[in-house]
Amino acid sequence: MIEFLIVLAILLLVIAFVSAPLRRGGGAHMQAPSSSASQLEELEAAREAKYREIRDAELDHRTGKLSDEDYQAIDGSLRAEAVEILRELDRIGERIPS
């Protein structure tokens, strides 16, 4: 009998915990991710990756794996790509209400 009551209590706890978001007033108040927000997230990941690439290229140069000319060329193109990502981020950021 005690075991049955314990199981019943656990069952009620699980139902209460899992269904809490549904009981809080419906999905209308909980914003689904917009496509702009998703794009923003992808661009932020791309920006971080680009920054890492710029840092890696610099470390490669400092440790002698890239010549000065190669480094200038690679770094220039990486920074141009980073600026492009930042511009895109600004464009999308403006579309998302704060």
Place this chain on the structure above:
Amino acid sequence: MALIGRALLILGLLVCLYGIAASVYGARSGRQDFVVSGRRAVYALAALMTAAFAILEAAFLRSDFSFNVVAAHSSTTTPTFYKGAAVWSSQEGSLLLWVWLLSLWSSLVLVLTRKRVREIVPYATAVLLGFGGFFTSLTVFFANPFGTSATPPPEGAGLDPLLLHPSMMIHPPMLYSGYTLLTIPFAFAIGALITGRLGGDWLAVTRRFALGAWLFLGIGIVLGARWSYTELGWGGYWAWDPVENAALMPWLCATAFIHSIMIQEKRGMLKVWNASLVLSSGVLAILGTFLVRSGILESIHAFGASTLGVPFVTLIAAMVASSVGLVIWRRERLRSEARLDSLLSREAVFLFQNMVLVAMVFVIFWVTFFPLISEAITGTKVSVGPPAFRPFIVPLALVLVALAGIGPIIAWRRVTAANLTRSFSFPVASAALTLTVLLIASDASARPLALAMFVLGAFVLGTVTQELWRGTAARRAMTHDPLPVAFVQLVRRNRRRYGGYIVHAGLAALLIGVAASSSFQHSRDVSLQPGQSARVDGLTIRYVRATASATAQKISFGALLSVSQGRRHLMTLVTSRGYYPAQDASLGPIGRFFNGASDSNVGLSAGAWHDIWTVIHPDLTPLQPLISQGDRVFQSAMAAEASLPAAQARQGLGRLWQFRDIAISEITTRFVTHPWPVEFLLIVSPLVTWIWVGAIIIAIGGLIALWPFPMFAWRRVRAVSRAKRAAPPRVPARETA
């Protein structure tokens, strides 16, 4: 408590089914409340499985033999440490461990992604709950860990003595952590493919989990190898056993993924390849679990034949079909955004390395499953062993080590000939020096493949040393820090890069150990009497005397061996073989103590240059007449006692058991007092220690690359994003090292 445990499992299954439905509905309808509810289902599953696991663990710790699994896998005499770990020595307990770990890791990733990749998360949640539901249903319908007996036995069967080893207790949770962690990138890949969100963000979320899976699987594999080396009594650490291979395949696949993911992050290339690798790793993780559980391939590690084959094959088929289908469906969005600039670039080396790793997986898969394939085609199960793997794996491993050396010294995108010469000078010189020394001072030339591995290993070590030195020097030139500070700062600021390099150094050390120990091992099977000796690789090993001991749990026959070189005594080794009483009474009151399970206690002296490894295989034939005679005497005495009134019979049997213990003790003493010849396996194996040292270095490198762990990384990301809200992002200034 068993009823509660069973109810928790059924509740867990219902929670999984609800969570899958809620997550998919939430994703399709845009109802975030259902998405959150689905996520909460994962947390609820984790709580339920934690409680279920705790109930089973408690039953083992208090030796509650009313639980069938406890009676079958533990006993009152099992040491407490092993009682706690005996849970996963059973099929039922190990499945519960699997789903428990899965629920914990799933909860962790969902906590970390509450505000990230929000389109992908609901589908990933559904996939993770799908795995949870599958494994929970196995424990509900096929392998119930909470099965009870109305008449519990007074004593359990005990833990398999081969599992009474510290590494065996950590090994399964490590492997299962690896397997369950691999389902996370799989789930997110499925989510990314369904939603078409195939940018770098989902990779960033799952990268650490893939790295964690790789680390845990690696630790599990090495602990298994260590157990094999010190417990199984055959002198090796890797037998290309199907279950060993089952863990190695996803590990190799994850290794490929961890490298190729960087190319997608940096260049937007290899999207199809990366998606395929992640999905394959997930499938191989389930395949590995299936091989251990189903018993379809013979293995010392497997749980034996079971009824789990059909559900597992169904799951694997569903995973493969959905993976292939989704990749084909999304092939347009998976197009590469860039092309290789040059074949002389790090991305080209990574790509080549990926191909080598996948080729290794293919070879291992093919040879492992060849017995089943041959049986399906010809009706005959053809057994294949280690020789079938070596012709393919050894050359591929050599290429892999070479690439592990080339990768770190070659830049991304492109390199010039002058830089290439500068970068390769020191590593190539290290390799050339090693080659020269080995050719002059050793017989390594007799084994060209091993020699090649030593030379390439030196090349890798040269590469890593050079990179660490150059990086530290660059950092020091910039900050003027003392050398150790500059080194620590360099690694701290570039954890992925230098953690990876340290892993490469560990891999080189490990493979050097493997090449040396497998190519230059000296091994002898000898039969010795006390006082006799045998020579192995210039060492004299003398059988000094026999040893024996008898307790209620174990009878042990052993030997004391003296190892010397010339006239110099080097060490004394002790080896023994333990015999555990069988539960089968038909083996006789005395005989059952000598005919149960047995294990080996290896006499091992491990050193930086070589291991001296010995094991005894005592021949019990000379003791057999005494054992048979004892069985006859005690059986007739027991029959006589049984005919007496109950109280007298109990008293008489009590006395009889005392006499039986004395008889067993006398029989074991015979082993010491009579100089019977005993079989020994004597092995002198070079550089084995470097396998374990290499593995530790790999684990350290992996931890450096993984750090900060997801929880801390998440906090840091939040702090950084708060800071960034105050100021617009800027392209970093030119200062890194």
